Amino acid sequence: MTLEAIKWENGKLEILDQILLPAITRYVPVRGVEDGWKVINKMQVRGAPAIAIVGCLSLAVELQNEKLQDKSSLRREIEGKLNYLVSARPTAVNIKIAAEELISLANKLSKDDSITISEMNKKFLEVIDLMLIKDISDNKAIGDYGANEILKKIPDDNLVRVVTHCNTGTLATAGYGTALGVVRSLHKKKRLEQVYCTETRPYNQGARLTAYELVHEKIPGTLICDDMVAALMKSRRISAVVVGADRVAANGDTANKIGTYQIAIVAKHHGVPFYIAAPQTSIDFSISSGEHIPIEERPDREMTHLNDQRIAAAGIQCWNPAFDVTPANLITGIITEVGVYRPEDLIKLQSTS
Ligand code: MRU
Numbered sequence: 001m002t003l004e005a006i007k008w009e010n011g012k013l014e015i016l017d018q019i020l021l022p023a024i025t026r027y028v029p030v031r032g033v034e035d036g037w038k039v040i041n042k043m044q045v046r047g048a049p050a051i052a053i054v055g056c057l058s059l060a061v062e063l064q065n066e067k068l069q070d071k072s073s074l075r076r077e078i079e080g081k082l083n084y085l086v087s088a089r090p091t092a093v094n095i096k097i098a099a100e101e102l103i104s105l106a107n108k109l110s111k112d113d114s115i116t117i118s119e120m121n122k123k124f125l126e127v128i129d130l131m132l133i134k135d136i137s138d139n140k141a142i143g144d145y146g147a148n149e150i151l152k153k154i155p156d157d158n159l160v161r162v163v164t165h166c167n168t169g170t171l172a173t174a175g176y177g178t179a180l181g182v183v184r185s186l187h188k189k190k191r192l193e194q195v196y197c198t199e200t201r202p203y204n205q206g207a208r209l210t211a212y213e214l215v216h217e218k219i220p221g222t223l224i225c226d227d228m229v230a231a232l233m234k235s236r237r238i239s240a241v242v243v244g245a246d247r248v249a250a251n252g253d254t255a256n257k258i259g260t261y262q263i264a265i266v267a268k269h270h271g272v273p274f275y276i277a278a279p280q281t282s283i284d285f286s287i288s289s290g291e292h293i294p295i296e297e298r299p300d301r302e303m304t305h306l307n308d309q310r311i312a313a314a315g316i317q318c319w320n321p322a323f324d325v326t327p328a329n330l331i332t333g334i335i336t337e338v339g340v341y342r343p344e345d346l347i348k349l350q351s352t353s
Pocket of ligand 1: 258
């Protein structure tokens with residue numbers, strides 16, 4: 001059985017509720033934009049590419065049942081709903097970029113007199129459908145570029161040990177995964193000895209989701225707590241770190257799950273290459289550096305409770321940023337679907353993306 005975070009069949013959208021994993025496998029229907037906003041905001045679906053796809057598909061659910069009036073009101077509705085969806089989680093840029101592209105398509109089609117309103121609606125649904133297919137093929141390309149990059153400096157037949165953080169696999173994308181896609185490709189090439197996945201407190205994406213995917217796919221994996229990375233790098237030869245991204249700035253500074261920055265510092269100290277694996281839809285060329293990336297802060301309860309059980313002393317104050325920014329000078333390379341770029345060369349992609 002293949003894991004499927006997003007089910008999109010015959011115009012119906014369902015998402016695998018990631019809050020309940022790994023104990024319970026339950027799909028939740030998404031009947032429109034309001035549901036889409038809620039499942040993203042509550043993190044029933046999460047991971048930058050999956051957020052963008054589910055957001056746009058929730059709009060597609062509404063568009064296919066839309067009582068069409070005129071093209072300019074359809075355009076206004078598309079713009080308003082997309083902007084609303086973008087507000088569900090502020091750091092991951094993929095949904096913002098997808099929304100900007102769809103809004104500019106809406107503007108173009110609404111001005112084109114040769115296109116009827118139902119053709120405009122149909123075109124939209126086609127473009128949104130393609131996002132799922134493209135995400136999977138982009139991830140496979142990222143996987144192969146990343147595996148080849150990591151193996152470049154490894155003698156033939158030697159196996160590698162890699163570290164990853166958070167969840168960047170099938171559950172965070174339309175399929176295959178970004179950083180976990182690189183791990184998957186290393187495993188397919190029979191060159192992976194072990195992937196170490198961090199627990200990823202406080203939401204435990206590593207322990208609950210990545211570990212679940214690794215076990216499910218029979219990929220050799222070992223769980224570590226977030227505070228064990230330095231000890232791991234000191235005591236075992238680690239070939240590389242590979243993590244995902246929620247937003248990469250034009251200079252290569254990268255926002256990813258909280259804890260990524262400290263792993264990058266530890267990797268630098270131990271001379272371990274540190275890679276970001278992300279599609280071009282995670283790169284925000286409109287911002288020059290990571291300073292401009294909005295960092296989402298989440299409810300205290302994610303830290304103070306595990307399920308419904310309080311684990312922190314009552315009355316303590318909490319600070320719960322969901323992401324941090326790793327500066328470009330700690331990043332060896334950014335693995336995209338069109339190749340691996342040093343942070344300072346990323347800008348070359350601006351004109352092609
Ligand atoms: O808060 P989350 O679980 O949405 O954060 C996810 C991450 O930080 C991932 O590393 C990132 O979105 C890339 S997923 C391919």
